[in-house]
Amino acid sequence: MDVPDLKPHSSHWGVFRAGWQGDTLVVEPHPSDPDPSAILQNFPEAVRHRARIAQPMVRRGWLEHGPGPTDRRGRDELVPVSWDRALDLLAGELRRVRDAHGVEGIFGGSYGWSSAGRFHHAQSQVHRFLNIAVGGYVRSVNSYSAGAANVILPHILGPFEPVTRHSVTWEAIVQHTGLVLAFGGMAVRNSAVGGGGVSRHVERGAMREAAARGCRFLLFGPLRDDLPQEAGAEWVPLSPGTDTALMLGLAHTLATEGLHDRAFLDRFCVGYPEFEDYLLGRTDGVAKDAAWASAICGVPADQIMAIARQAAGQRVLVTMAHSLQRAEHGEQPVWMGMVLAAMLGQIGLPGGGFNYALGSIAHYGKRMVAVPVAGLPQGRNPVRAFIPVARISDMLLNPGAPFDYNGQALTYPDVKLVYWAGGNPFHHHQDLNRLREAFAKVDTLVVHESAWTATARHADIVLPATMTLEREDIGATTTDPLMVAMHRLAPPFAEARDDYDIFAALAERLGKREEFTEGRDARGWIEHLYERTRAALAEKNLPAPDFETFWQQGELEMPLEEDTGGIVGAFRRDPEAAPLPTPSGKVEIASATIAAFGYDDCPGHPTWMDRVEVPGGEAPLWLVANQPATRLHSQLDFGGTSAGSKHRGREVMRIHPTDAGARGVAEGDIVRLFNQRGACLAAAALSEDLMPGVVQLPTGAWYDPADAEDAKPLCVHGNPNVLTRDAGTSRLSQGCTGQLTAVQVERFTGNLPPVKAWDPPVG
Structure with missing residues (x-):
């Protein structure tokens, strides 16, 4: 059989080349990648999978009765319609x-992981459309991954x-x-992924090299394999x-044995005496020994x-995974990890100090690109209303209700239309049965999707979007040295269209096509975005090929900045000349700003607080709902690598033999996980x-309710978010708490x- 003509492309989990060998898509990782991700092999089976959406669809109840709140979303029949009819209906809505309600009645839902391309980036596309063609929208801030850290870090150390x-x-x-104190570990399944593309996965090799030199790694957490064997x-x-x-x-041991770095604490930090009073029990009578x-x-x-004692006196790095702050009081481990590094006097030293989320994503721990990487301009949003993303x-359930966020007293807007392009809240969000109730409250839910996720199944209007292999684009990010010409590798599936073409057609119906497109087609925009980087390279007298040359070459190596330690390194070298961008200009071990907010669930210094949900009674086990190794979030769950990791079609749950034996569970058995919120x-x-x-x-296993009519249906596929608790980390950040949940497990004995x-x- 002929060797396929491989063309370059990029994904969040790796740069690659691909081509067709007969009817089979062949995918090969970039030759310079020392540790390519197996997730690349999700592509061959996904591109023409039965899960792809073939044509525009509208929910029958919405067609027949018009927009309005209803519990029929996810239950009604979906009816195929032409593109013109779908776009006319949507523009009218x-x-x-x-x-009737102002642009404050529209929520622009999206998430940034839809494509590594800088132009066909669904989050940028939908926000640009809503700003320019509609006039604005209610937005979300922060992320499910790092909602608590996004808010706490600027108060205590610097911008995220x-x-x-x-x-x-x-x-x-x-x-x-x-010495690396790795709280929650640095699992390479997480660092396999990075927004905008990854040309070289270096984490495993770096840990191997550090360990060979004598660096010691300590992993703190409930899972042994949250660091690779190489560490x-x-x-x-x-x-x-x-x-x-x-x-x-x-x-406490550092403080009471005089092992803490008082000179560093006195010069570079504020609030240590106040924190020490708590640590030693002077304020509450409880020594935290x-x-x-x-x-x-x-x-x-x-x-x-x-x-x-071992940590004192050597170069120590304190790291923590995203997972630690994706739980009740998630701000506290972030804050306390930084304080621990400060007490050791390590912040700002090469290879030492504190690095939140190192290993949680491919772009952390790498030098920055020394020239700008352009993204699609999104226009100006005049709407001030927003929500933390996980709320x-x-x-939707409490329009007009008050909520606290980062020192602000805010009110939930009254949203009538949700527009979702790029993202699957039935993956990201917690307590999916509650999410179903919430989506029942809006007048209209619109979804762009390439495949039949649960979010698409709950929509009133579903518009089939192309996947990344069916588009041209540029893959690039600020922490990877390779800019990639993402060639189209397959024609659009059935009637699927690019998000940009969908939005351009809608903008035309709203009288805003020229403003939205600026007279450019997709290729014109890609060339326009490339030009910013090309011009910056030319200014530095570096190779700066024109677009056509770049496109034919397939990639462009970009220069990297020196490793100076960033704002933290500059602060360590000269705290007076380079203060931190915190309220005090120093490391804030205690924060007067946060203390002034008066939040009982996030005091003015790191604090241990009891949790609402812990195992016991009818839910005696901790469930760790972590990131998958075989896909990015829920993307391409139907791809070869992801599907191959399942057993009997279900997601795999790990359990200790002691707990399995107590429940009569054997290897490969189908089990039911359950608590008061749901079951899977x-x-x-x-x-x-x-x-x-x-x-x-x-x-990431796609939500699959056995009986959609049931208020709390059994998810037969294994989505843990039917079990997780939908509550904010604290009033400070309102971050996601979906990492940990209390559950019971039993062997499933019914008809499978x-x-x-x-x-x-069916439709």
Whole structure:
């Protein structure tokens, strides 16, 4: 058989080349990638899968009765219509809502992971359309991944992006770090992914090199494999969600044994004396010593004290996964991890200090590109109303209700139309049965999708969108040195259209086509975006090929900045000349700003607080709902790698043999996970790589209710978000708390329902 002509393309999980060999798409990772992701192999089966959406569809009840609240979303028949009719109906509905309720009645829902391309980036496309063609929209802020950290970090250390992306590099760790305290680990399944594309996955190799030099990795968490084997990590099992208590115990030993760096605390920090009063029990009568911490987290007191003593006096890096702050009081481990690094005097040193979320995404720990990478301009949004991203159900269920956020007293807007393009809230969000109730409250739900996700199935108007392989684009990001010419590898599936073409046609119906398109087609925009980078390269007298040359070459190597440690490194070198962008200009161990907010669930310094939900009674096990290894979130769940990881069509849940034996569960059994919010099925895998009392079920299996008419239907596919609690981390950030949930597990003995998540709905 002929060798296929491979063309370049890019994805969030890797740069690659692909081409057709007969009817088979062949995908090969970029030759310079030392650790390519297996997620690339989701593409061949996905591009023409039965789960793809073939034509525009409208919910029958919406067609027959018009817009309005209804519990029939996700239950009604979907009716195929022509593109012209779908666009006419949608343009009319956008006008109706805008004229009757103002643009504050429209919510622009999206998430940034739809495409690595800088132009066909659904989040940018939908926001540009709503701003320019409609006049604005209610937006969301922050992310499900890092909602608490997004808000707390600017108060205590600096803006999220500079702190996470620009402070500590893998190169510095390889050269300088002596001890890594990895809270929640640095799982390479997470760092396989990075927004805008990844040309080289370096994390596994960097940990291997650091360990070979003598760097020691300590992994704190309930899962042994949250660091790769190459790190040679020592696993310190601790009860889920108790990292703050453990860190307080470590800090207490440092303080009482005089191992903390007083000179650093005095010069570079504010608020340590106030925090120390709490730490030593002067304010509440409870010393947060190793014995106190041990009783909460399960790590022996002697081990806690030994780790603290070993950390003092060497180059130490404190890292923590996104997962720690995706739980009740999620701000606290972020804050306390930074305080621990400050007490060790390590912040701002090469390979030392504190790096939130290192290893949680491919772009953290890498040097920055030294020239700009353009994105699609989104226009100006005049609407001031917004919600923290994980509070969508609260908004839809409680219009006009007050809520707190980052020192502001706000009110939920009264949204009538939700426009979703790029993203699947039936993956990201918690308590999916509550989310179904919330979507029942709006007049109209519009969804652009390439495949029949649960979000698309709940829509009133579904518009089939192309997937990345069916479009041209530019793959690039600020922390990867390769700009990629993303060639089209397949024609659009059936009647699917690019988001840009859909929005341009809608803008024309609203009298705003010229303003939206600026007279450019998709290729014209791609060339326009490329020109900014080309001009910046030319200014630096670096190779700056014209667009056609770049497109034929397929990629362009871009220069990287020096590794200076960013704003934190500059602050360490000269705190007076380069103060941190915090209220005090210093590291805020205690924050007068946060204290002034008066939040009982987020005081003015790191604090251990009891949680609402812990295992016990009818839900005796912790469920860790973490990121999957075989797909990005829920994307291409029907692809080859993702589908191949399932057992009997279900997502796989890991359980310790002790807990399995107590429930009569054997390897490969189908089990039912349940609590007061819902239930799902999964396949059991017995493993000693997690603690007793803990089960682990990754997110991303498409929600598949056995009986859509049931108020709390059984998800037969294994989506853990039917179980997770929909509540904010605190009044400060209102972040997502979906990482940890209390559940019960039992062997499923009934008639096994079929999995139909990837089947097109009848219509």
